[in-house]
Amino acid sequence: MEGVINNLLLGFSVALTPSVLAYAFAGCVIGTLVGMLPGLGPLAGISLLLPATFGLNPIVAIVLLSGVYYGAMYGGSTTSILMRIPGEAASVMTCVDGYAMTQRGRAGPALAIAAIGSFVAGTLSVVALMFLAPTLAAFALRFGPPEYTALLLMGFLVLSYMSSGSMPKTLAMAVVGLLLGMIGIDAMSGYTRFNYGVIELGDGIGIVPVAVGLFGLSEILLTAGQATPPAIQRPSLRQLIPSAEEMRLSVGPIARGSLIGFMIGIIPGSAHVISSFVSYGIERRMSKHPERFGNGAIEGVAGPESANNAAATGAFVPMLALGIPTGPITAVMLAALMVHGIAPGPLLIAQEPKLFWGFVASMYVGNVVLLILNLPLVGLFVNLLRIPYSYLYPAILCFCILGVYSVSNSVVDVWIMIAMGAFGYALRKFNYDLAPIALGLILAPMLELSVRQSLAMSGGSYGIFFDRPIAVAMFAAAAVLVLLALKPLVFRSKDWREKVGLEDQA
């Protein structure tokens, strides 16, 4: 405990320096804007900002990008509550009861509870991150190639089980991502694979063009030409204060949302999206008056908003402790660290204590900044929503081209982004989840290396994966998930998506 406090003090000595503080603030403001604007989610926002962090020191870079991430979680709630437009996917559930509250003249308390819930969940999750990440990192030092193989395969199965779509479709998309990750030079043999003479593909396909194409461009292709948004309410500061009854009703959902969000955040997948759906389903189930849900129940705002913020923080645990991203957003952040020559993994916390603890402390600061931004300044941010989408999307499109080009000054990357945009658009039409593609792409080299090293270690025997206790435990967990996924097919029962109402809303 004393060690953690000393480390945290070290962290605050970093996080409270003027430059880190300024970038944390900038990240939170940009994140809030990114979360509010439809067509520009946190992933596209972070990807576009990535080139701008190359000239910064690694602590400032990661603080800025993570500020964008959890800032977007806060910002996404504003458009959901006021306009029934989810600024990003994790805010879809907030639309349901948040907008119903707006229609009943309770937009202020809905915004306030969303901000308070996000703040509480964000802060509690940072405390959990602080204790869990170093423990997990110490444990991960026992991992060899077979354990990493088992961990990655289990991760893909967890991702597919927890995804909002069907399991085979999610796994197929993960494999598409893994195949994209095979493009370029093979690290073990030096062969250049699938590059068809394009020199730029020798280094493989980068995560940024793929992420911006799949998530940013495809969203614009789907939404361009939509009608101008309706008139927006702008609550005054006094109207933001929730009633005592609303506060009482929100305490339980915020606590549960924080816990659920953090737990889901640790496992792979679009954690912040899934956590908000699961939290909403649980709150509806636990309520004595479930009929209030959909008609302006404050619990339907408090739970999902807390959950998506907690999940955003939870996702940093495997990223920092194991060097394994649980989703495309943490994958881009890992890329940002690698650009600065920092190798994320179990040794990161020991080798870079200033970076890790400075990052943790900056999250405390960021949550306070976001609470200030999202309560008294909400009226200011709402003005941005008055810009017609017909002006907004061309600018976002230009930002996509600018951001992708500037990562490595390559037009090939922009062509990849355009191709991925078209691909993502078609996949969305066919109800495929896009996140596994980005995750597969980033994990492909790690998975290939660990599979080949494991086989080399064992002299060609797949038995190595079943000789080692940690790997066996992971495969057993994966087998349980497969059985759980098969259960609804065999017994014709509802699976978890139907139980939490995910299929109704997705």
Place this chain on the structure above:
Amino acid sequence: MTNAPQPAAVAAPRGLRSDGLSGALLILVALAVAWENRVFPTGSLAEPGPGYVPLLFAVALGCFGLLIMLRGSASPLLNTIEWTESRRGLVLLVACGVAVFALERIGYRLTMIALLVFLLGVVERKRPLPTLLVALGFAFASYFLFATLLKVQLPRGPWGF
């Protein structure tokens, strides 16, 4: 026992389903990858070559494609999927393609001005003055922010733009 005519069972509408098509396409992709992968040695189990893991992934993709195809009977019919925004989407993609082609030839700022004038003035039919103001404002402001302040290298054309 009466011989009254029984109501005909409601038959599911027939036709190609979205999962049927997408599953088949995934199988085709898997076959194409396996075919392209033949030039890389797969090695042995004890020493897997550069073609080994891509082949495993191609096989996995084919299996998932088959599974999606077989389970696709509950998916929507292909002709019920709406593509209302596809024409505008195609225009945007082509505009982006032209912009990428122009980027390193005429420079960042001129390319962005041209792209924004096209999107706002032609696609969105905005009035000329706001179109021009947004296009010029965005191109110069973003260049100043990224190239001048953040030191990101952006291409300049033959006229210094």
